[in-house]
Amino acid sequence: MVAPFPISTRSEKILPIDLPVVDLTAERSMVTKLIVKACEEYGFFNVINHGIPRDTIAEMEETAFDFFAKPMAQKKQLALYGCKNIGFNGDMGEVEYLLLSATPPSISHFKNISNMPSKFSSSVSAYTEGVRELACEILELMAEGLGVPDTWFFSRLIREVDSDSVLRFNHYPPIILNNKDCKDNHNHTKVIGFGEHSDPQILTILRSNDVGGLQISLQDGVWNPVAPDPSAFCVNVMTNGRFVSVRHRAMTNSHKSRMSVAYFGGPPLDACIVAPPVMVTPERPSLLFKPFTWAEYKKVTYSMRLGEHRIDLFRSN
Ligand SMILES: C=C1C[C@]23C[C@@]1(O)CC[C@H]2[C@@]12CC[C@H](O)[C@@](C)(C(=O)O1)[C@H]2[C@@H]3C(=O)O
Numbered sequence: 001m002v003a004p005f006p007i008s009t010r011s012e013k014i015l016p017i018d019l020p021v022v023d024l025t026a027e028r029s030m031v032t033k034l035i036v037k038a039c040e041e042y043g044f045f046n047v048i049n050h051g052i053p054r055d056t057i058a059e060m061e062e063t064a065f066d067f068f069a070k071p072m073a074q075k076k077q078l079a080l081y082g083c084k085n086i087g088f089n090g091d092m093g094e095v096e097y098l099l100l101s102a103t104p105p106s107i108s109h110f111k112n113i114s115n116m117p118s119k120f121s122s123s124v125s126a127y128t129e130g131v132r133e134l135a136c137e138i139l140e141l142m143a144e145g146l147g148v149p150d151t152w153f154f155s156r157l158i159r160e161v162d163s164d165s166v167l168r169f170n171h172y173p174p175i176i177l178n179n180k181d182c183k184d185n186h187n188h189t190k191v192i193g194f195g196e197h198s199d200p201q202i203l204t205i206l207r208s209n210d211v212g213g214l215q216i217s218l219q220d221g222v223w224n225p226v227a228p229d230p231s232a233f234c235v236n237v238m239t240n241g242r243f244v245s246v247r248h249r250a251m252t253n254s255h256k257s258r259m260s261v262a263y264f265g266g267p268p269l270d271a272c273i274v275a276p277p278v279m280v281t282p283e284r285p286s287l288l289f290k291p292f293t294w295a296e297y298k299k300v301t302y303s304m305r306l307g308e309h310r311i312d313l314f315r316s317n
């Protein structure tokens with residue numbers, strides 16, 4: 001019998017890893033070096049002492065859980081809500097979600113989301129302001145660590161009033177399975193909540209509740225489960241290939257609801273994406289990618305399936 005949900009079938013190795021931890025209150029030159037190293041070696045790292053108040057996070061999480069607990073008919077009334085379908089190209093996952101535009105002017109629009117309690121709108125606005133600031137700070141530290149003379153080179157793109165940033169709530173309801181084929185060698189489910197992909201934006205700030213499920217792939221055929229923690233991961237296409245957008249996916253849990261919230265820092269649609277000159281080095285003597293606008297890249301991304309490698313289409317030769 002075919003399982004009525006996407007399940008991971010390829011023979012895969014499952015090897016848990018500990019992500020690097022970046023303490024933002026540590027000495028600045030140490031932080032910048034650590035961020036660069038973490039981006040080169042993992043593409044993901046956990047940020048601690050990030051300055052976003054615990055209450056802001058807790059209130060946002062609580063109001064989002066309240067929303068997902070509503071009857072389906074009520075949730076479907078909200079245009080921002082989606083269930084199982086991911087994107088426009090037939091990808092499916094065991095996930096329900098809310099997808100909101102998070103550009104600076106629309107952050108204040110959160111205050112007016114129809115059919116939502118004002119507590120939801122205000123907590124989401126406060127959370128988004130916080131993660132956007134955090135994203136900018138990380139991008140500035142990253143630029144400093146890379147030796148880019150203009151430390152605002154990356155962060156400017158998401159500070160712009162017309163930046164194309166997105167906030168996504170993913171809710172993975174528990175799926176209870178007794179069949180051993182649906183469990184991996186660590187007794188976790190093999191049911192895919194959000195399929196394998198790499199995020200297309202400049203940087204993603206992701207956090208989840210205390211339920212595991214995120215897996216990253218640092219090597220083909222090997223999935224590394226990441227222990228749940230308030231976390232961030234960096235994805236950058238502007239460093240001439242020095243940092244890559246790491247592939248990841250999210251699995252469901254057999255017993256508990258998992259919820260993640262991702263802030264995707266995206267540039268304005270007409271922004272030209274090109275590596276800073278300092279990224280052209282003797283090891284990388286020319287630009288690996290043709291300059292492109294975010295609108296061009298986004299169009300290609302959204303016309304492809306979730307798991308496809310799209311950056312290759314922009315290689316210089
Ligand atoms: C199938 C798709 C969903 C997605 C757009 C895409 O065509 C390919 C990338 C997907 C992704 C992954 C990261 C984010 O979750 C997201 C919002 C994004 O910008 O790119 C999703 C898109 C989506 O869910 O619409």
Ligand SMILES: O=C(O)CCC(=O)C(=O)O
Nearest residue numbers: 168170194214250260262
């Ligand atoms: O739920 C997660 O941990 C990952 C979600 C994700 O990768 C995404 O929304 O792009």
Ligand SMILES: [Fe+2]
Nearest residue numbers: 197198199248
């Ligand atoms: Fe993602």
